[in-house]
Amino acid sequence: MVLLVVTLAAGACARASGAEVEAGGVEFQASGVESVLRAQRFAPGVDAEVGEETMTTLPEPMTPPPVIDASAVGASPSADRPASQGSTGRARVGRIASDGTPTFTGDFADPFLLSVDGDLFAYATNTMFLNVPVMVAYADGGGGLLGDVLPNLPTWSEPGHVWAPSVTAVGEGYVLHYTTRHSGSGRQCISVAVGDHPAGPFVDDSSGPLVCELDLGGSIDPSTIEVGDDLWLLWKSDGNCCGIPTIVFAQPLTADGTDLAGEAVELIRNDRSWERDVVEAPSMIEVDGVFHLFYSANRWDTESYAVGHAVCETVAGPCVKDPEPWLADTEATSGPGGLEVVHFADRAVDVVVYHGWTGDEIGYGTGGVRSLYARPLRWVDGAPVLVDRPDRG
Numbered sequence: 001m002v003l004l005v006v007t008l009a010a011g012a013c014a015r016a017s018g019a020e021v022e023a024g025g026v027e028f029q030a031s032g033v034e035s036v037l038r039a040q041r042f043a044p045g046v047d048a049e050v051g052e053e054t055m056t057t058l059p060e061p062m063t064p065p066p067v068i069d070a071s072a073v074g075a076s077p078s079a080d081r082p083a084s085q086g087s088t089g090r091a092r093v094g095r096i097a098s099d100g101t102p103t104f105t106g107d108f109a110d111p112f113l114l115s116v117d118g119d120l121f122a123y124a125t126n127t128m129f130l131n132v133p134v135m136v137a138y139a140d141g142g143g144g145l146l147g148d149v150l151p152n153l154p155t156w157s158e159p160g161h162v163w164a165p166s167v168t169a170v171g172e173g174y175v176l177h178y179t180t181r182h183s184g185s186g187r188q189c190i191s192v193a194v195g196d197h198p199a200g201p202f203v204d205d206s207s208g209p210l211v212c213e214l215d216l217g218g219s220i221d222p223s224t225i226e227v228g229d230d231l232w233l234l235w236k237s238d239g240n241c242c243g244i245p246t247i248v249f250a251q252p253l254t255a256d257g258t259d260l261a262g263e264a265v266e267l268i269r270n271d272r273s274w275e276r277d278v279v280e281a282p283s284m285i286e287v288d289g290v291f292h293l294f295y296s297a298n299r300w301d302t303e304s305y306a307v308g309h310a311v312c313e314t315v316a317g318p319c320v321k322d323p324e325p326w327l328a329d330t331e332a333t334s335g336p337g338g339l340e341v342v343h344f345a346d347r348a349v350d351v352v353v354y355h356g357w358t359g360d361e362i363g364y365g366t367g368g369v370r371s372l373y374a375r376p377l378r379w380v381d382g383a384p385v386l387v388d389r390p391d392r393g
Helices: 032-040
Strands: 002-007 025-030 044-046 053-055 093-095 112-116 119-123 133-137 143-148 157-170 173-182 187-195 219-227 230-237 247-253 265-269 279-287 290-297 306-312 319-321 333-342 350-358 370-380 383-386
Touching (some): 112 333, 173 219, 187 219, 219 279, 265 279, 265 290, 265 306, 265 319, 333 370
Parallel strands (some): 157 219
Antiparallel strands (some): 002 025, 025 093, 119 133, 133 143, 350 370, 370 383
16 A cells, blocks of 8 residues: 655745745655556567667556555545555655655656645556556545556557656546557557546547647657646657657647647757757746746666756746756666656645656666655745755654
C-alpha cells in the first residue's frame, strides 16, 4: 500500500522577494504497491534507427492485485472515495527531501499530481496492465493504488504506448489528456478522455487524436495551464523520432478541454548544446504575472536527461531559456525529468514532481526504474528554488 502524508507548511504563498519558508513534508509509506508497479511496467527500449522510445514485446498479462476495503488503511469507503488495490502493510518511508531520496521507489514515470479538496492523485505512464495508473493520498491519511483511470483506449489506438497523462478539473468533471499510439501511422499522438471523478474511469470515445502533427513526427507530453478563463494545452512535437527539431507548443483549448480553439504557437525548440536533440515534457505556472516553463531535455534513458527552465512573457511566449539545466543529475538521482509543477494557493510552498533513475541503475535494460520524486518549491526574487527540508534533529 502507498500512503502519501501531506504536511505542507500552511501560510501565505511564499512568493515575496527573498521570503524565507520552512518546508513541510510529503511522505509515501510503500510496500505491496511498489513491487506491483515494478513487476507491471513495460521494458521500454530504443529504436536504434530513429532514437525514439518504444516498447518491447508485451509480456503475458498479470492478474491485478485484489481490491481491499479502504477502511483497512484508514480511509472511510464511500461512493466518491474508491477503495485501494494492493497489500496493506507499511514499510520504508520516502519523503520530500533535498538529498535525492525518492518519494516512491517503484516505477512511476512521467508523473502528474492533482490536488482535489485536500486529496492528492498521482498519475503516471503505462505499466503492464494499467494504461494510466493512479495512486491517491487522502487528506485523512488513507490511500493507495486505485488502479487504471483509463481502462479502455479508443479504437484508433493500441495499448503499450500510453505516456505522460495530465488531468484537469473542468466544470463539474475532469479531463484527461494523454499520449498514445496512433495505429494508422505508428506515431505517438495526443488524445483526451472525460470523467466524473479524478480516480476515473475516464472515457475516450474519439474517432481520432486531438493533436497529431505527423509532419513533425507526432505529438506527445500534454500538460494544461489555466490563464484567467482560458485553458491552454502545452505539448511537444516528437521530431527526435525522425531526425528533425523538437518543439514545445502552446495551443488554446475549448472551455471544456476536449477540443482545440486555435492554432499552436511555438515556445521553445532544442537549441542548447546540453539538450541535444530533445526538448519535451513541458509544464507551466504563472507567478506574479510571469510564466515559468519547465521542460526536460536530452536522452530520457541516460544520466544526461535533465530539467530546463524558461521565463515567458505570456502563455504563448516569447520565452527565454536559462543557459544551463535547472535540475540535473545528482549524487543519488540520475536523469531527472518529466517534471510537473503544482501550485497550492493556501500553502507556503508549491511542489514539483518528477521521475529519475534511482542509484546507479540507469535504463530498464540494467534493471533500473524511474522512481517518483517530490520536492517543495518556493519563489525567491521571481525565481524557482527547491526548498531544503529542515533538519528535524
